[in-house]
Amino acid sequence: MALDPALERYSRQILFREIGEAGQRKICGSRVLLCGCGALGSVLADGLTRAGVGFLRIVDRDFVELSNLQRQVLFDEADVAEGLPKAVAAGRKLARINSQVQLEPLVADIHSQNILGFADGVDLIVDGMDNFETRFLINDTSLATGTPWIYGGCIGSHGQTMTIFPGETACLRCLIEAPPGAGAAETCDTAGILAPVINVIASLQIVAALKILSGHRDQIDPALTIVDVWDGTLRKMNTRNLRDQGRCPACVGGVREWLAGTRGSQTTVLCGRNAVQVSPAERAPVSLSDLADKLRGVGEVAVNPFLLRLTVNSGEFIITVFPDGRAIIKGTQEPAVARGLYARYVGS
Amino acid sequence: MKQTVKLFARAKDLAGTDALEVELAPAARVVDLRSGLAKVCPSLNILLPSLLIAVNNEYASDDSRLPENAEVACFPPVSGG
DSSP: OOOOOOGGGHOOOHHSSTHHHHHHHHHHHHHEEEEEOOOOHHHHHHHHHHTOHHHEEEEOBBOOOOOOOOOTTTOOHHHHHTTTHHHHHHHHHHHOTTTTTTEEEEEEEOOOTTTHHHHHHSSSEEEOOOSSHHHHHHHHHHHHHTTOEEEEEBBTTTEEEEOOOOSSSSSSSOOSSSSOOTSSSSOHHOBBBHHHHHHHHHHHHHHHHHHHHTTTTGGGOSEEEEEEETEEEEEEEETTTGGGGGGOOOTTTTTHHHEOOOOOSEEEEEETTEEEEOOOOOOOOOOOOHHHHHTTTSEEEEEOOSSSEEEEETTEEEEEEETSOOEEEEEOHHHHHHHHHHHHHOOO | EEEEEEEEEHHHHTSSSEEEEEEEEEBBBBHHHHHHHHHOOGTTTTTGGGGGEEEEEEEEETBBBBOOOOEEEEEEOOOOO
């Protein structure tokens, strides 16, 4: 029987036995929220658009920069020259790739007050974020709305991914009680990142998404998959029994601290100073000398026992970090920009 | 008993090696392994509270017992992307 002309472009995917025409129709009828459109996000957005999801909402707070192009495959030098927001640049490219997909690119900082709106009416949330804080917020949102989500994170040559079915499998908080304190986690801007690990992790996330959206969620193992592309290793850590231990305050206890806004970083615009103060979610002492070591390749660093000062983008931003993890970001009055810089250089 | 612990990602970088040996009493638990790691490699301290520990490829909570001849691997959760 001839294929429906509207599905012709997906013929090779339909030939794959597990998808078939019925699975493709489900994918074409699905609605997906992509949080973050940097490195993971651009591979995810490209894959989901080509695979033919019905609707893709892309939320990102950042702008395209030259140092993104090494791994953020949707963007090019023209986007840098235009100074385009990533969501906008991604939306333009994706519309040329597959006009059948309804795209909704949104330039926004995801926080506890707006995430339920972004997640409204979607079948799946896919993680392309660059910080733990937003991931804990996505986790709470998934639990509150019953929407599955697919975690993915990368650093250096290493990456991890896990699919969360709220109320059924272990959630992010079952696995990690709290995000590492400020400065304890490395970021792509301090430790670097190899593009291939992004492609591997995002590809595994896309496979999980296709299983869920085509009606094969039972074929997803409850496990954290751990990849190192430099070592050439792929391991799975089984999480089948983790939720049953019944200790998770979020998925078993029903506590939604991140979504309620009682846990999370706080920003304060410092009027008249062109600066924003960021107070991290986890109040833990920061070793300024260790942080200075991490940041020396990033920009100009000055450190004394009371504060660390990092100057980036030829003086456009001055980030002053205090030993309690708090930072004052000078050069912006936008909380979203300040939170983005904090996530990149201090880590959140 | 001597327990070999494989280290990945930043745990490997901070320790400067991809495996450490920790001396443990018989019937030790994962929490003992965590404190043993802190003793043999203090540079891991910053990561230890959030370090994920897999025993024979299963997630292991702090009160899980370590079986003999277990394969133990440690991963810090990663947030980049």
